[in-house]
Amino acid sequence: FFFTREELKILTNFSELKFKKKFAEENSLKEKNEKKPAKKLFPNSYLFKQWTVELSEDDQRKAEDLFQKYGYNAFLSDQLPLDRELLDTRDHRCIGREYPHNLPTLSVVLIYLDEALSVIQRAICSIINRTPAHLLKEIILVDDHSTNGLFLSKNPIQPSSQRHIQKGLSQARISGWKAATGDVVAILDAHIEVHVKWAEPLLARIQADRTLVLSPVFDRVNYYDLQVTKYLASAHGFDWSLWCRYVGFPQKWYDQKDPSQPGKSPSVMGILVVDRLFFGEIGTLDGGMEVYGGENVELGIRVWLCGGSIEIVPCSKIAHIERAHKPYMPDFSNVMKRNALRVAEVWMDEYKINVNIAWGLPIQNHGIDIGDVSERKKLRDRLKCKPFKWYLENVYPELNPMHLLGYGVLINDLQTRLCLDKGPFEENTPILYPCHFMESQIFYYTASGEIFAHLPLKNNRNRCLIDPGSGRFPELSWCSDTEKQKHMYWDFKQGQAMQNRETKRCLEISADQTGKYEKNVFLQDCRNQHWKIQNIIQDL
Structure with missing residues (x-):
């Protein structure tokens, strides 16, 4: 979907007024009817183990149903202001830092899959309110094959462009990138809120070097009470099974004794900010990846091997809901395994056996269909990329190719x-x-x-x-x-x-x-x- 700034404000204001009226009426009714604490209906729920509030039995059922549907407390989200304030968790050296006025323009792509409407709206509100108007060119919403139709059914504004639906995170992100027209594209999850002055540090780094792929630092939004927990800056890495993990920066970053400075990273967790044209030149994402997992690691390896680099930018902060469960499928280890083998086949040379080992598969004839990788291998040749051995020695020596x-x-x-x-x-x-x-x-x-x-x-x-x-x-x-x-x-x-x-x-x-x-x-x-x-x- 494409919305103008004015339409987005109408949408978020309309919904906020509607929710405020709804919950004012419900709370008034509760005060009249509830004279004693309600029975705890879901004592073993992951939600109510953490979120200790007094709710009526009807509200407990609503909250639990929404939690099972979305993996976070959508019931509470519907009651919170869409433009709520966030605690400024940036390093003090970031707060007074100034950036050029004439930075590149920004397209923000929000990927959503069966997302609560109020969560999407809060993401939109935060982006509008905390991004300079002359830099924010557009916000593009990409539906990654949602099943609930929630956004369309409750949307009082008709979108001015076609609905983008793709099955799989890589394809959804590629779809958003193709629709973007800004100088820089930020591809984000929809269950986020951006902090103040989040965009300027990223745009300034790309203005200085268009071959950078950047990530802000994530703060955690608790799935149960939606409170924000500060996270410190870390590099993004992975193990041989290609599961993402936080790792340390190179030692010279720590030697600076200035945690507000960008730091080099072997990979990127998934949220990324990149020069739009450079992203196309280097091959965007691997559209042959299925559902979820591994596409970010593939991008990280490819960027480093093929002429770019990856940085984490500590002065850019984004609050990100960590779901209790993901919406893709109950267990996506099989698609993760398949995607990891695909990455290994294209990029890891003689070290690809370590991926087989990590997944407990035989070295030869693992029997898993990884799809056609011929175009990705041609891309590697065309970009004249370095061997994976160079990546292990110069970028990610912590990834130990054990004997x-x-x-x-x-x-x-x-x-x-x-x-x-x-x-x-x-x-x-x-x-x-x-x-x-x-x-x-x-x-x-x-x-x-x-x-x-x-x-x-x-x-x-x-x-x-x-x-x-x-x-x-x-x-x-x-x-x-x-x-x-x-x-x-x-x-x-x-x-x-x-x-x-x-x-x-x-x-x-x-x-x-x-x-x-x-x-x-x-x-x-x-x-x-x-x-x-x-x-x-x-x-x-």
Whole structure:
């Protein structure tokens, strides 16, 4: 949808007056009818565990229904002012900073999927009120295949252009970019509110260097009470499964002792601001990505390899609702896996096997259809992009390409239906459990002899399988701790015993008197028991 500034003001004012009248009437009725506290209908709800307010039973049902629908407290959102004030969470050095008047113009693209109307309106209000009028060229709303039709049904203004509907976040963002006409495009989620002077730091950086892809710093809006929690600036990274995570900036950023300065980042979480024409030159987003996940990591790698760079801009702050659950599907790990493999095939060269490893897939013939990547490979050739090895060495050395010999589930030949399992985290004791081949049963055997519980980034804490030196049971303990003696190195060959190098004890299983195998695994004198690991990278 395209709206003029005047139309957007009419829309937001109309809805705010309507909601104020509605809730004034309801609150008046409640005061007359409610004489005692209502029964708590949803004591186990994620919403009401956090949001402790007195509501009538009818309002509890409404609030819970809206929470299940949107993943945040839409009931409360409908009662809040659309132009509410936000606490200024910027570093004090940002507050008085001045920017040129003649900055590039800005198109703001808001992507929404089954979003509460008041949340979208609050995003629009904040953008209008906190962006200089001469810089804000347009706001474009992109419907990422919503199912509720809420925005159209309650919209008193007819949009002046066609409705954009695309299935999948990459396609929705591309659609918004294509519709934009400003010098710079900010592609945002619709469940946000921008802080004061959010746009100027971003536009000034792009005016200085058009090859930058930028991200503001997100503050968290609690899904339950919609209060804003300040977040400090961090770089955006990912692990080998391509799940996003916050990571540290390069050391020279900290050496400046000025947290208001932009910092280089290996990737971008998803919200991004970019020169509109440069975004097209570098290939926008991969339209072959499905639904959600991985498209931002693909962009981050490509920008760095193909002539641009990514920065986080701390003086630009955006408040972002962190949903309790996402609207795409109950479990999108399968599409995330597929998208990650697609990224690896195009951009990661010989390091792409690490993505297979992270997802517990075989190195060859993983059997997952990643779609046609020929055009993306042609794009890489046309842009004369650097190899992924350069990215690992110069941009993201924390992404540790570990030297692994094997990975996957560990099975003892005596009972092939049971797998070694990490067990309850708080107990730190591995167990035997029926094989399900999910994350809790995936282990990684390194060339140096460690058995890791997870595939780590460099310098991150990880748990290792150890022999504590006494007692019968192995432990999963922090590999880097030095408080007590560790025996964390194992000799293991496929189909043979798993023996600790220092204690010479073996990891084994045993049956009870009925012949059923116990859930415990033991450390004892070796009795020629044999283990196999699911995937072999090189001969063990």
